[in-house]
Amino acid sequence: MTRxxxxxxxxxxxxxxxxxxxxxxxxxxxxEAAEKPRRTDSTLVKAxxxxxxxxxxxxxxxxxxxxxxxxxxGIAPSYMTRVLRLTLLAxxxxxxxxxxxxxxxxxxxxxxxxxxxxxxxxxxxxxxxxQESGAVNSLAAN
Numbered sequence: 212m213t214r215x216x217x218x219x220x221x222x223x224x225x226x227x228x229x230x231x232x233x234x235x236x237x238x239x240x241x242x243e244a245a246e247k248p249r250r251t252d253s254t255l256v257k258a259x260x261x262x263x264x265x266x267x268x269x270x271x272x273x274x275x276x277x278x279x280x281x282x283x284x285g286i287a288p289s290y291m292t293r294v295l296r297l298t299l300l301a302x303x304x305x306x307x308x309x310x311x312x313x314x315x316x317x318x319x320x321x322x323x324x325x326x327x328x329x330x331x332x333x334x335x336x337x338x339x340x341x342q343e344s345g346a347v348n349s350l351a352a353n
Contacts, residue, residue, distance in 0.1 A: 226241075227241075227242050228240060228241055228242070231315055233252065233315055233318060234252055234253075234254040234255070234318055234319055235254070238315070240315060249310060249311035249312060250311045251308070251309060251310070251311040252308070252311070252313070252317075252318070252319075254318075254319045255308050255313075255317070255318070255319055255322065256308065256309060258294055258297060258319055258322075258323075259297055259305060259308065259309070261294055262294045262295050262296075262297040262298045263298055265280060265284075265291065265294070265295055266295060266298045268280060277291055277292060277295070293323045294323070296323070296326075297322060297323075299328055300322070300326075300333065301330035301331075301333045301334060302330075303330075303334065304333060304334070304337055317337065
């Protein structure tokens with residue numbers, strides 16, 4: 212089989228992007244006009260999973276205190292308390308994180324900082340960082 216046209220040895224493609232730090236690692240970010248692939252942040256998902264697991268262990272009576280559970284897990288009680296706070300996030304925000312619809316500003320560091328406890332206030336607090344979530348937008352309108 213022979214080719215009628217010669218194939219160039221080098222093809223150059225220009226793709227505009229920028230490098231940002233996210234969750235302690237570098238990530239390539241496409242321009243705003245480009246369609247963004249949905250990617251879940253594994254550090255956030257892992258923290259959410261841990262938070263709900265620890266909550267279940269405390270509620271079941273398996274451990275009497277956070278300090279006792281933290282000692283068993285080999286972590287500081289203050290860190291466990293901050294991670295446990297993630298169980299108080301609005302369901303729409305948790306869903307956006309799990310679906311990868313959250314913005315690049317939503318990192319583990321950001322969600323471990325104090326946030327409002329009321330769900331509608333949380334939506335306003337995280338507005339602009341959770342993208343394409345109809346439920347989040349509808350709550351914000353109320």
